[in-house]
Structures are given as C-alpha cells and as structure tokens.
Amino acid sequence: MRQIIFLLAMALFLCCLSPAEAAVKIAVFPIQDISRGDEGVNWQLTDQFSRDFEAMGLDVVSRDTIISFLARHRIRALGSLDTYSIQRAQRDLAVNLILLGTVCQQQPQPSPGLAVVASLIRTDDGQTIWSNSVALSDVDTRRILGINEPTSLNDLYPLLTKDILATWPSDITATAGKMQPVDLQSTWLRPTYIHSGQEVQCSVRLRMSWEPKNRPQVIFKVGDRVLKAEESIAEGFFDLTWREDGPEGRYPVTAVILWPDGKKETILLGTYFVDNQPPDLELTLKGFTLNDKTTFRDRLLIIPRLRVGEPLTQWRITFANSSGKTLLSQDGAGPPPEKLFWRGQDEEGHSFPEGDYLITMKVWDRAGNMGESSKMVTVHLGAPKVKVTAKIVDKNLVIDLEHEGQVPIAFWRLDLRVAATSASLKLAEGTSMPTHVSMPLPADLGNNAIVGKLIVQDILGNKTKLSIADIMALTRPKTEEKEKDQESGWVEEF
Amino acid sequence: MSTQEPSRHRHAAHRLCRTLLLLWMTLTAGCTTFVDGGGPQLQQLSPLPTKDICRVAVLPFLNESNYTQADLIVYKIFMAEFNTSTTFQVSQEGDVRKAFRQLQIYPQQKPSFDQLRILADRLGAQLLITGTVNEAGEVTAGGMPNSHLVLTLQIIDAQSGRTLWNTYHKRDGQEYQKVMHFGLVATISGLARRMCREIIAAWLEGGLKACGG
Numbered sequence: 001m002r003q004i005i006f007l008l009a010m011a012l013f014l015c016c017l018s019p020a021e022a023a024v025k026i027a028v029f030p031i032q033d034i035s036r037g038d039e040g041v042n043w044q045l046t047d048q049f050s051r052d053f054e055a056m057g058l059d060v061v062s063r064d065t066i067i068s069f070l071a072r073h074r075i076r077a078l079g080s081l082d083t084y085s086i087q088r089a090q091r092d093l094a095v096n097l098i099l100l101g102t103v104c105q106q107q108p109q110p111s112p113g114l115a116v117v118a119s120l121i122r123t124d125d126g127q128t129i130w131s132n133s134v135a136l137s138d139v140d141t142r143r144i145l146g147i148n149e150p151t152s153l154n155d156l157y158p159l160l161t162k163d164i165l166a167t168w169p170s171d172i173t174a175t176a177g178k179m180q181p182v183d184l185q186s187t188w189l190r191p192t193y194i195h196s197g198q199e200v201q202c203s204v205r206l207r208m209s210w211e212p213k214n215r216p217q218v219i220f221k222v223g224d225r226v227l228k229a230e231e232s233i234a235e236g237f238f239d240l241t242w243r244e245d246g247p248e249g250r251y252p253v254t255a256v257i258l259w260p261d262g263k264k265e266t267i268l269l270g271t272y273f274v275d276n277q278p279p280d281l282e283l284t285l286k287g288f289t290l291n292d293k294t295t296f297r298d299r300l301l302i303i304p305r306l307r308v309g310e311p312l313t314q315w316r317i318t319f320a321n322s323s324g325k326t327l328l329s330q331d332g333a334g335p336p337p338e339k340l341f342w343r344g345q346d347e348e349g350h351s352f353p354e355g356d357y358l359i360t361m362k363v364w365d366r367a368g369n370m371g372e373s374s375k376m377v378t379v380h381l382g383a384p385k386v387k388v389t390a391k392i393v394d395k396n397l398v399i400d401l402e403h404e405g406q407v408p409i410a411f412w413r414l415d416l417r418v419a420a421t422s423a424s425l426k427l428a429e430g431t432s433m434p435t436h437v438s439m440p441l442p443a444d445l446g447n448n449a450i451v452g453k454l455i456v457q458d459i460l461g462n463k464t465k466l467s468i469a470d471i472m473a474l475t476r477p478k479t480e481e482k483e484k485d486q487e488s489g490w491v492e493e494f
Numbered sequence: 495m496s497t498q499e500p501s502r503h504r505h506a507a508h509r510l511c512r513t514l515l516l517l518w519m520t521l522t523a524g525c526t527t528f529v530d531g532g533g534p535q536l537q538q539l540s541p542l543p544t545k546d547i548c549r550v551a552v553l554p555f556l557n558e559s560n561y562t563q564a565d566l567i568v569y570k571i572f573m574a575e576f577n578t579s580t581t582f583q584v585s586q587e588g589d590v591r592k593a594f595r596q597l598q599i600y601p602q603q604k605p606s607f608d609q610l611r612i613l614a615d616r617l618g619a620q621l622l623i624t625g626t627v628n629e630a631g632e633v634t635a636g637g638m639p640n641s642h643l644v645l646t647l648q649i650i651d652a653q654s655g656r657t658l659w660n661t662y663h664k665r666d667g668q669e670y671q672k673v674m675h676f677g678l679v680a681t682i683s684g685l686a687r688r689m690c691r692e693i694i695a696a697w698l699e700g701g702l703k704a705c706g707g
Binding site for chain 2: 034077079080081083085086102104105107113115119126127128131134136137186187267268269271
C-alpha cells in the first residue's frame with residue numbers, strides 16, 4: 001500500500017516537471033556506508049536512489065560509468081567530493097547534478113535503526129543545493145494499531161528513500177554561473193620554525209592545464225618581499241627555496257598567481273617563525289649538599305625546567321667524569337621527563353666510582369636552538385666512620401659513639417649480648433651522634449664477654465656494620481688491648 | 495507451529511493495548527506529557543562580523559566519547575541540516591578534507607590558530623564551525639532503547655581564529671518522549687538530527703544570518 005502511494009506521488013511529481021527539468025542529468029555516486037568501515041559502500045541504497053530518480057524522469061548516469069570515473073580519477077573517499085572532482089565529473093560525465101550520500105548508522109540490534117544523509121550538488125558552481133537527513137528506527141515507525149510495522153532493517157530500507165526525498169525541491173535550478181577556481185593540488189612550506197640563516201622551502205602545485213601562452217606566473221610574498229617562484233619541469237609545479245636572515249618574528253607566506261589576462265589570485269600558504277632564542281634551561285639536583293656540591297650515593301633526583309616555557313623537540317643528558325669523558329648518556333624526542341632519577345650507575349648497572357661528575361642536559365626547540373645547563377655532583381660511597389669507646393662508671397657500662405665522617409647519620413643501632421648465651425643485654429637506637437649508651441653491668445656476668453653489634457647508616461644510604469667481640473676489652477687500658485674482631489665496610493642494600 | 499502461538503497472542507495483546515491507548519488519547523487530547531529537557535546553551539563570546547557572511551566551512555568534528563564514529567555521524571548530519579536550514583554557501587566536505595590533508599592536520603587533531611586562518615583562506619570561508627562529541631551512547635533499559643548525546647559546537651571568526659559563539663547541548667532520547675514509546679529517540683543518529691536542528695535554530699535566533707538572507 002505504501003509503495004503504491006509513493007509511486008502515485010512520484011507520478012504526480014513527474015507531471016509537474018517542466019521539459020527543462022526532465023532533461024537534467026544526474027550522477028548518483030556510490031552511497032558511503034560508514035557502518036561497514038571507512039570504505040564501505042551501500043549498493044542497495046545507491047540503486048534505490050537511481051531507480052527513484054529515473055522514475056522522476058531524470059537522466060541517471062549508469063553505475064559502471066561512475067565506477068569507471070572514480071577509478072580513473074583515483075577517488076577512494078565516498079560521501080564527499082572536492083570542487084576539482086565535481087568539475088571533472090561535470091566534464092567527463094556531462095552531469096548537471098551529483099547525488100552524494102552516506103549511511104551514518106545501520107544497526108540491526110537492539111533497536112533496528114538506519115540513518116542516511118544525502119546532498120545534491122550542482123556541478124556548474126559546486127554548490128550543495130539540497131540536502132536532507134533521515135534517521136529511522138523501529139521505535140520511530142511503530143504505529144498505534146501495530147499494522148505493517150517494520151521489525152527489521154530490511155523493512156526500514158524502503159521507507160528511507162521515500163522519507164529522504166520527501167523534501168526534494170520541486171524547482172531545481174540545474175545551471176548556474178560557471179566556477180573557475182584555482183585548484184591547489186598540494187602546498188608545501190617547511191620548516192615552520194627556523195633560526196636566522198636557515199632555508200625555507202615553499203612549493204605550490206596547481207591542478208590545472210593550460211596552453212603555453214596562458215601559463216601563469218607564481219610569486220611568493222613574504223611580508224613586503226616578493227619572491228618569484230620557479231616552475232619546474234612538471235607542469236603546474238612552482239617552488240622556491242630562500243634563506244631567511246630576517247629578525248625574529250612571524251612570517252606569513254602567500255602565493256600570488258598572475259594570469260596573462262590580468263587575473264590575479266592570492267592564496268595563503270602558511271606561516272613560518274624565526275626564533276633565535278635558545279631555550280632557557282635550569283637543572284635542579286635534589287641531593288645532600290656537601291662542600292657546596294650535591295652529593296649522593298645511589299639516588300639522585302634531576303629536575304629540568306625551562307625558565308620560559310616553549311615546546312621542545314629533543315633532549316639529551318650526559319654524565320662525564322672529572323677528566324671530561326662521557327660515561328653515560330640518554331636522549332629522547334620531545335620535552336625531557338619532568339623528573340629523572342639517576343642511581344649512580346652506568347648502562348650496565350655498574351656503580352660509578354666515588355668522585356665528582358658533571359651532569360649536562362641539552363634541549364632543542366622547534367627552530368633547532370639549543371639550550372644547555374650543567375651541574376657538578378659527587379658520588380659518595382664511603383661508609384660512615386664511627387669511633388667506639390667504653391668505660392665503667394659506678395658499675396655501669398658506658399659506651400660512647402662518635403661519628404668521624406662529614407655526612408650526617410641517618411640512624412644507628414647497638415645490640416649488646418652475652419657472648420656465651422646470646423642473651424640480650426641492651427638494644428639501643430638513635431639518629432644522631434655523638435651519643436652514649438649506658439647499662440648496668442650484670443651481676444652474673446662472670447668471665448663472659450659482651451658482644452656488641454653496631455649498625456650505622458648515613459643519610460646517603462652508606463652503611464657500616466661493626467661487630468665487637470668483647471666490649472669489656474675496650475674498658476681496659478690500651479696495654480691490655482686484645483685482639484678484636486671488627487668488620488666494617490660497604491654493604492649493598494640490594 | 496506451537497512456538498509461534500505465544501508470540502501471536504502477545505502481538506494480539508499488544509495491539510489491544512494500543513487500541514485502548516488510542517481511545518484514551520482521543521478522550522484526553524491535549525494533555526500530552528512532553529517534557530522539554532532544555533535547549534542548547536549558547537554563549538555569545540564576541541559579536542559576529544558586521545560584514546555580510548556568505549561562505550561557511552564546517553570542519554571535521556572531534557570525538558571525545560567512547561562511541562566509535564560518533565564524530566563522523568554527527569558531522570555528516572550537521573552538514574546536511576545546516577545546508578537545509580540556512581542559505582549559507584557551505585564549503586564542500588571534500589574541499590575541507592583536502593585542505594586538512596594539505597596542512598597535514600590529522601584526524602582528531604585540533605587545528606592551530608594559524609591553521610584555522612589558512613583553512614579559512616583556502617576554503618574562502620568567513621566563518622568556521624567546529625564541533626566535539628563529548629558523550630554519546632545507546633542503551634536499552636527496561637526493554638526500551640534510549641540514546642544520549644553531548645555536543646559542543648563553536649563558530650569561529652576566520653580572520654582571527656577566535657571563537658565567537660560557543661554552544662553546549664545535551665540531550666537524552668527520552669526527553670522527546672510523549673506517551674509510551676512515541677517520540678522516543680532510540681538512535682544516536684536520530685538524536686543528532688534533532689539536536690543539530692535545535693542548535694542551528696538557536697544560532698539563527700541568536701542572529702546568525704547569511705548574506706542576502
């Protein structure tokens with residue numbers, strides 16, 4: 001029933017068409033179907049539109065002719081055309097109108113839905129003279145009495161072209177003033193950021209053909225400067241390379257196309273910037289300052305920062321020893337990381353020897369200007385030096401701990417035990433030196449020795465472990481000094 | 495056969511319900527429950543150029559939502575609706591995409607101020623329209639399909655690259671629902687079509703006018 005009504009409406013429309021309108025030639029380009037991927041085509045809808053236009057009395061270009069046209073001009077993107085392709089279609093296909101369309105949505109579930117946009121382009125002036133969009137779903141088409149309700153996509157299809165052509169204009173003006181715009185096939189202006197003295201390359205390719213006597217002249221205008229472009233062997237290709245020695249600033253470039261008949265067209269090609277200022281880089285090191293130098297053991301925080309923010313294209317950080325030999329380097333594209341941790345190791349994980357090192361960071365901006373900042377650091381690997389003495393005061397054992405190094409102590413711990421039984425006598429801890437540890441001498445100690453184990457760690461992480469076999473020996477005069485078992489030195493954390 | 499029987503009964507019951515509903519609606523004509531969820535929020539940051547505006551270019555939209563191709567769907571629909579509702583000369587989508595390729599502006603990349611000026615020059619446009627799909631989705635709740643969409647569109651002055659008008663629009667398909675399922679907008683495309691029309695209407699009401707219009 002619906003189709004009968006539609007055909008009757010079309011017949012009525014045909015009766016109203018003037019002879020001039022009946023002669024209009026239209027190309028229905030393959031309907032793009034983005035629900036089937038970037039290059040999806042919906043032939044079902046394309047053919048439906050063609051049939052509808054034929055029924056309206058329009059002269060419709062065949063599908064094969066259009067496919068041949070698309071292949072010849074290497075047009076892959078459907079659903080839209082650029083002005084140049086519209087001109088070509090007018091010339092090659094002799095069409096007044098082009099119908100472009102896109103299936104925006106096609107979903108069978110949960111609610112069958114279909115959405116299409118269509119537009120009609122007049123080839124004379126490249127203008128869209130009609131367009132419409134229709135979105136249908138089963139919900140939209142439900143009826144009160146549920147008669148002839150569509151329940152699937154296939155049921156929705158026939159409704160679509162009818163709905164979308166419902167606003168088709170009754171008075172299409174298929175001809176208009178001819179357009180002759182210059183078609184830019186490609187433009188090139190590189191680089192965008194330079195420093196004084198660098199070269200700029202600019203090219204324009206016009207997609208037109210002309211008789212030798214009608215050959216245009218192309219000039220590039222950079223501010224007030226006029227630079228004549230050179231036409232290369234390839235027709236329509238104009239280019240020029242020039243050295244920019246001007247001051248810092250922004251340089252817009254336009255191409256002026258001068259035709260022998262006096263016609264002039266100006267096209268903005270782009271802008272380049274001259275920047276001679278190197279990035280102002282500041283390097284901050286987070287570590288312990290000893291003798292005015294940042295000192296660390298295995299963890300150094302390096303924070304690069306630009307005093308004046310600007311985009312960066314590249315960075316490099318190097319670590320060199322006191323004789324200037326680069327021992328480690330790292331680089332990357334874009335801005336450097338906000339923070340870098342250095343463990344005081346080379347690429348293979350070996351710790352750098354104790355000493356002074358120069359950290360240098362270099363960064364480059366978009367114009368290739370280099371900014372640099374260096375800082376000296378000291379790798380300090382020495383274990384904390386602690387002097388341990390002991391004395392007996394009023395039946396109390398008093399142990400004095402004295403730090404002899406320069407790096408402050410982070411913490412210390414002294415564990416005193418009876419040598420024979422390992423019974424704990426005292427466990428003392430602290431975070432500063434000098435200090436002393438006191439404990440009453442056990443009445444039942446007898447001839448047993450007191451073993452002391454001392455752990456000291458400085459704020460850089462260097463650690464000393466000291467084992468004293470007989471603390472009481474330290475209380476006796478030096479002449480009675482006995483052999484003591486002392487172990488000290490580096491102990492790696494990991 | 496036996497499996498189709500319950501289905502037929504259901505359909506018959508459905509139709510009976512709708513017939514009763516039709517009677518009820520006839521009796522209570524005029525008492526619709528349409529709720530307008532609010533139109534587009536138009537911010538006129540700067541006045542439109544005083545000279546006649548003839549040519550406009552709509553740049554590809556950006557997609558911030560999780561809905562694949564939401565940007566393309568809304569862009570296509572907006573282009574169609576803008577061409578339908580206004581008398582502006584709208585740059586061909588093909589020309590816009592070609593200019594993007596020439597300037598090496600990649601999909602989902604926002605053009606810089608300079609690129610906007612060049613685009614406008616190449617396309618001969620006095621105004622540029624940009625858009626972002628902030629949120630998009632289709633859900634089925636309680637057996638009823640529904641859609642939602644959040645859009646932000648800008649009108650940009652081609653000469654300066656400055657945003658003149660900013661429009662935020664948020665809609666839910668159920669906001670168009672009248673009685674039962676009637677009016678409900680189930681798909682993103684359907685909702686986009688409605689919302690684009692509302693945005694364009696708000697712009698026209700706000701004073702956007704084509705030359706000679």
